[in-house]
Amino acid sequence: MSLRLQARKLACERDDRWLFRDLDLDIHAGEIVRVEGPNGSGKTTLLKILSGQLADFEGELYWNDHPMRRKRQDFLANLLYLGHAPGVKAALTPLENLAWYQALAGEPDAEAARFAALAAMGLAGFEDLPAGQLSAGQQRRVALARLELIPRPLWVLDEPFTAIDRDGVAALEGRLAAHALRGGCVLVTTHHALAESPALRCIRLGQGGDDAAL
Amino acid sequence: MPLFREPEGGAWVAIRATLKRDLVLMMRRRSEVLNPLVFFALVITLFPIGISPDPELLAVIAPGLLWVAALLAALLSLDSLFRSDFDDGSLEQLLLSPQPLPALALAKVAVHWLLTGLPLALMAPLLGILLSLPSGSYAVLALSLALGSASLSLIGAIGAALTVGLSRGGVLLSLLVLPLYIPVLIFGAGAVQAAILGDGVSAHLAILGALLAVALGLAPWAIAASLRISING
Numbered sequence: 001m002s003l004r005l006q007a008r009k010l011a012c013e014r015d016d017r018w019l020f021r022d023l024d025l026d027i028h029a030g031e032i033v034r035v036e037g038p039n040g041s042g043k044t045t046l047l048k049i050l051s052g053q054l055a056d057f058e059g060e061l062y063w064n065d066h067p068m069r070r071k072r073q074d075f076l077a078n079l080l081y082l083g084h085a086p087g088v089k090a091a092l093t094p095l096e097n098l099a100w101y102q103a104l105a106g107e108p109d110a111e112a113a114r115f116a117a118l119a120a121m122g123l124a125g126f127e128d129l130p131a132g133q134l135s136a137g138q139q140r141r142v143a144l145a146r147l148e149l150i151p152r153p154l155w156v157l158d159e160p161f162t163a164i165d166r167d168g169v170a171a172l173e174g175r176l177a178a179h180a181l182r183g184g185c186v187l188v189t190t191h192h193a194l195a196e197s198p199a200l201r202c203i204r205l206g207q208g209g210d211d212a213a214l
Numbered sequence: 215m216p217l218f219r220e221p222e223g224g225a226w227v228a229i230r231a232t233l234k235r236d237l238v239l240m241m242r243r244r245s246e247v248l249n250p251l252v253f254f255a256l257v258i259t260l261f262p263i264g265i266s267p268d269p270e271l272l273a274v275i276a277p278g279l280l281w282v283a284a285l286l287a288a289l290l291s292l293d294s295l296f297r298s299d300f301d302d303g304s305l306e307q308l309l310l311s312p313q314p315l316p317a318l319a320l321a322k323v324a325v326h327w328l329l330t331g332l333p334l335a336l337m338a339p340l341l342g343i344l345l346s347l348p349s350g351s352y353a354v355l356a357l358s359l360a361l362g363s364a365s366l367s368l369i370g371a372i373g374a375a376l377t378v379g380l381s382r383g384g385v386l387l388s389l390l391v392l393p394l395y396i397p398v399l400i401f402g403a404g405a406v407q408a409a410i411l412g413d414g415v416s417a418h419l420a421i422l423g424a425l426l427a428v429a430l431g432l433a434p435w436a437i438a439a440s441l442r443i444s445i446n447g
Binding site: 008051052053054055056073076077078079081083084085086087088089090092098099100101102103104105106107108130148151152153164179182183184 | 215216217218219220221222223224227228230231232235238242267298301302303304306307308309310311312313400442445446
């Protein structure tokens with residue numbers, strides 16, 4: 001399927017400082033776009049602007065060649081966003097957390113799918129514990145289980161490797177590559193260096209506010 | 215797994231799931247449910263001690279006192295309505311859902327009223343006994359509080375949504391919603407006073423109902439807009 005997320009002349013100012021200016025982005029199906037840069041360079045802000053959470057920016061966004069403001073519902077229906085905070089309620093079990101996400105995404109209420117997603121993330125046996133009793137890495141795995149559970153073509157992931165152990169990092173990298181291979185696209189911010197592949201592109205922020213297009 | 219599956223469940227599935235989730239969450243944090251009730255009981259218990267145990271004096275101030283204490287208890291419990299979702303990242307997921315945000319916000323407020331406002335309304339007659347509330351007004355007290363606290367939850371949720379991004383938003387929240395709370399307080403306490411005097415209460419209750427209808431019609435959209443503003447900041 002065709003996917004195209006475009007940004008033209010994106011600029012964002014925070015605290016009297018330009019995070020980026022004149023930023024052009026063109027993300028297609030089958031690509032993994034890694035946004036990197038030092039702390040505070042605006043990676044999370046860029047992701048929030050692209051996913052429509054921040055309105056305080058200059059420039060234009062386009063989804064499948066239409067202006068974003070006219071295609072916002074369609075964009076959201078194709079988007080799976082994992083934020084910096086995992087979005088996992090500590091008082092609910094991983095199963096209950098995933099059940100809510102399933103309902104929110106309009107997925108059928110399939111408990112077997114939830115079990116399978118948690119098992120795929122290495123959380124088999126932890127499904128019924130309150131998420132607050134899990135480690136930080138395990139809570140992030142619960143959040144990552146949404147990647148298994150809810151099929152969406154555009155993945156926007158903010159620091160998904162946080163607190164994940166080495167095996168988990170390798171598995172997640174494989175998942176991202178497989179998603180791109182199937183025709184999805186991934187936009188990810190991470191300090192972790194992803195394995196070289198023809199699908200991978202890098203955008204570097206934090207070079208004094210004037211960033212080249214990519 | 216396919217790359218993309220068209221969402222099947224509509225808004226109602228999401229609303230029902232949010233209702234269930236918030237109910238489970240609040241029931242698991244018992245203190246959040248009990249705190250407003252304990253506060254309500256404490257305030258009412260302290261007044262006869264602090265002012266005077268004279269039943270005639272207490273009977274005069276009882277309607278207003280019960281209403282104000284219930285209002286403050288509801289107000290104090292509002293700060294946590296969106297805070298936990300904001301802190302753990304669930305709120306941004308709510309905002310990114312393709313389902314209508316006003317409906318989801320209304321679901322959260324409904325749970326809040328069910329576990330805060332309604333218990334306050336049901337407990338009020340018991341505390342009315344402590345204040346020598348004249349008989350014949352107990353049912354009106356519970357009914358006016360049930361109707362009024364729903365409006366208070368809706369209006370208060372707008373303030374809670376606006377201040378959720380602020381670290382010390384509590385005081386600002388109170389200042390924002392208090393002007394809008396005053397009509398509800400006036401007609402709510404007025405209904406109880408009318409019942410004591412033997413006048414008709416239907417006018418007061420009708421206005422409380424009308425205020426609730428306006429709140430139901432406008433607040434969900436105001437809450438959604440306020441949440442977007444808070445996340446934006």
